[in-house]
Amino acid sequence: CLTSTQLVENEEQFQKKLADVIVNAEKDVSVGVRLARRLPLPVENEETRPCIDLVVFIINLSFERSFQSVELSLKYVDPGFFLGKVCFLVTGARCWSVSSDRLQSVRKLATSLRCPLLYAEDQTVEGVNTAAARLLRVLKVTAGLTPWATGLSLSTLTRCTLSSDLEGDFD
Amino acid sequence: MDETTRTVLQRVVRKVPATRLREVLRTWGRVPARQLDLLDFSTSKFVLFEDVRSLCEVNSALTELLMSLFHFIGNPAQGVWRACHLTEPDVELRQFKEQFKARLTELISNVSVKIKKHDDEAVWIRIAWGDHFHRPNQLKPTYVVHHLQTPYVFVYNLSTKHKPLLYQALVLATRHGSMKDSHLSGKSLTSIRDFLMRSYQQAFPTKYARPLQEKNTAPTNPNIEKEHAEQEEKRLQLACEAFGEGNVPRLETATYKLETRYRGSGNETLNNREEPFRALIKFSSANLLVSLNHCVSAGMAETPVTPLLSSITQKGKNYFVITDKGSGNSSQSMVQKK
Numbered sequence: 001c002l003t004s005t006q007l008v009e010n011e012e013q014f015q016k017k018l019a020d021v022i023v024n025a026e027k028d029v030s031v032g033v034r035l036a037r038r039l040p041l042p043v044e045n046e047e048t049r050p051c052i053d054l055v056v057f058i059i060n061l062s063f064e065r066s067f068q069s070v071e072l073s074l075k076y077v078d079p080g081f082f083l084g085k086v087c088f089l090v091t092g093a094r095c096w097s098v099s100s101d102r103l104q105s106v107r108k109l110a111t112s113l114r115c116p117l118l119y120a121e122d123q124t125v126e127g128v129n130t131a132a133a134r135l136l137r138v139l140k141v142t143a144g145l146t147p148w149a150t151g152l153s154l155s156t157l158t159r160c161t162l163s164s165d166l167e168g169d170f171d
Numbered sequence: 172m173d174e175t176t177r178t179v180l181q182r183v184v185r186k187v188p189a190t191r192l193r194e195v196l197r198t199w200g201r202v203p204a205r206q207l208d209l210l211d212f213s214t215s216k217f218v219l220f221e222d223v224r225s226l227c228e229v230n231s232a233l234t235e236l237l238m239s240l241f242h243f244i245g246n247p248a249q250g251v252w253r254a255c256h257l258t259e260p261d262v263e264l265r266q267f268k269e270q271f272k273a274r275l276t277e278l279i280s281n282v283s284v285k286i287k288k289h290d291d292e293a294v295w296i297r298i299a300w301g302d303h304f305h306r307p308n309q310l311k312p313t314y315v316v317h318h319l320q321t322p323y324v325f326v327y328n329l330s331t332k333h334k335p336l337l338y339q340a341l342v343l344a345t346r347h348g349s350m351k352d353s354h355l356s357g358k359s360l361t362s363i364r365d366f367l368m369r370s371y372q373q374a375f376p377t378k379y380a381r382p383l384q385e386k387n388t389a390p391t392n393p394n395i396e397k398e399h400a401e402q403e404e405k406r407l408q409l410a411c412e413a414f415g416e417g418n419v420p421r422l423e424t425a426t427y428k429l430e431t432r433y434r435g436s437g438n439e440t441l442n443n444r445e446e447p448f449r450a451l452i453k454f455s456s457a458n459l460l461v462s463l464n465h466c467v468s469a470g471m472a473e474t475p476v477t478p479l480l481s482s483i484t485q486k487g488k489n490y491f492v493i494t495d496k497g498s499g500n501s502s503q504s505m506v507q508k509k
Contacts, residue, residue, distance in 0.1 A: 020395070031394060032395075033396070034396045034397070034398055035395065035397045037399060041399075042398060042399060042401070045398060
C-alpha cells in the first residue's frame with residue numbers, strides 16, 4: 001500500500017526528524033513523505049508527485065514567521081483537501097516565553113477551517129516518536145486504509161474548537 | 172625608414188595572421204585609425220606591407236619592436252615557458268630591519284623595537300612606546316606582523332597617538348607610497364590574514380548545479396522527498412559564492428555605519444530631515460561567515476545576496492560606511508569605500 005503525506009514547515013527542522021521516524025515506522029504500508037517550506041509547490045515536480053493523502057502544516061510557536069508562512073501557504077491548498085486531509089501540528093506550546101495570543105490565533109485558524117490541531121514536543125526523541133505515531137494514525141485513515149473511518153469523519157470528531165475559556169480543553 | 176625597422180616591420184606583418192593584423196596595428200597606434208579602416212586585409216602580405224609602411228610615421232626601431240612585443244603578448248605561442256624561484260631574501264629582511272628601526276627611532280626617541288622573522292615568511296615586530304619623560308612601557312606593547320612579499324600589515328594594540336609614527340616608519344622602511352586602514356578586524360590573526368589573501372575555500376559561479384550527493388550527509392530514505400530541492404541547491408550555491416564554504420576564516424563582527432537619509436514610511440518627523448540619519452548596524456557571531464551563509468541558504472535572507480553583505484568577502488573588509496549617492500530618484504544607497 002502506498003500513501004503519501006506532505007509536511008510543510010517554514011523552519012525545516014522538525015519535519016526532517018518527523019519524516020525519518022515516519023518512513024521507518026511502518027513495515028506493511030509504504031509511506032512517502034514530502035517536505036516543503038511553503039506552498040505553492042514547484043510546478044516542475046507535478047509529473048512525479050503522487051497523490052497526497054494528508055497535508056500537515058507545522059507551526060512553531062516560537063517564531064512569528066512560522067505562523068505567517070502557513071497563513072500564506074493555505075491559499076494554495078485546493079479546497080477539497082479541507083474535508084479531512086489537512087491538519088495542523090503545533091510545537092513549542094509549552095514554552096513559557098511564547099505569548100498565548102499566538103496559540104489563540106492558531107486555534108482560531110484551525111477552528112475556522114474545521115481542521116484538527118495536534119500538539120507535539122519536538123525536542124525529545126519520545127516527543128518526535130509520539131507525534132509521528134499520531135500522524136501515521138491520521139494518515140492511515142485519510143488514505144482509506146482504515147475500513148470504518150474516513151478522513152472527513154475523523155476530522156469531524158477531532159477538529160479544533162474554541163471554547164470561551166482561554167485555558168480551555170486541549171484536543 | 173632605416174633597414175632594421177623595415178625588416179622588423181616586414182617580419183611582423185608577415186608573421187601575424189591576417190585576421191589579427193588589424194587588431195595588432197590598432198594596438199600599436201602608429202597607423203591613423205581612418206587609414207587603418209581603409210586598408211584591405213585580404214590582399215597578399217607583400218602588398219599589405221607596402222601599404223602599412225607608407226602609412227607609418229616611423230621614428231625609430233623601438234616602435235617596431237614594441238609592436239612585435241604586443242603581438243607576442245597577445246599570442247605567446249610555440250615555445251616553452253619555465254618557472255623560476257627567487258630564494259634567500261635575507262638581504263631584504265636585513266634592510267627592512269635596519270630601515271624600520273632607524274626610522275622609528277628618528278621619529279620618536281625612547282622606543283624599544285624587537286624584530287623577529289617567523290618560519291612562514293612573517294616578520295613580527297614588537298614595539299614598546301615611551302616618550303621624552305618615560306621609559307618604554309613594556310606592559311602594553313604594540314605588535315606588528317608583516318609579510319615582506321605582500322602589501323599587508325597587521326597591527327595589534329596600536330594607540331591613535333602612535334599610529335602616524337608607525338605608519339610613517341613602515342612606509343619608509345618598505346619603500347611604499349603610503350599606508351591606509353583596511354577596515355578589517357578580528358580576533359584571530361591567521362583568520363584575517365587568510366581572509367584578506369582569500370586563501371579559503373571559495374565557490375565560484377558555475378553553470379552546472381553542484382551534484383546533490385555532495386551535500387547529503389547521510390543516505391536518506393527514498394520515501395522522503397524534498398519539494399523545493401532545486402531552489403535549496405540554488406540558495407546554497409549562492410550562499411557559498413558569497414561567503415565561502417567549508418572551513419572559512421573566523422570573523423566575529425561586521426559593522427555598517429549609516430549616513431543615509433531616513434526613508435521609512437510613517438514617521439513624518441524623521442522623513443523630512445535634511446541631515447542624514449546616523450545609525451550603526453553591527454552583526455556579531457562566533458563565526459560570522461558561517462552564520463551569514465546559513466541565513467542565505469536557509470532562506471532567511473533573500474537571494475541574490477545583497478551587495479551590502481557580499482562586499483564583506485568581495486572587498487575583504489568588515490567595516491563599511493554607507494552614504495547616499497546620486498540624485499533623489501534612486502532609492503538604493505551604494506556602499507562606499509572609506
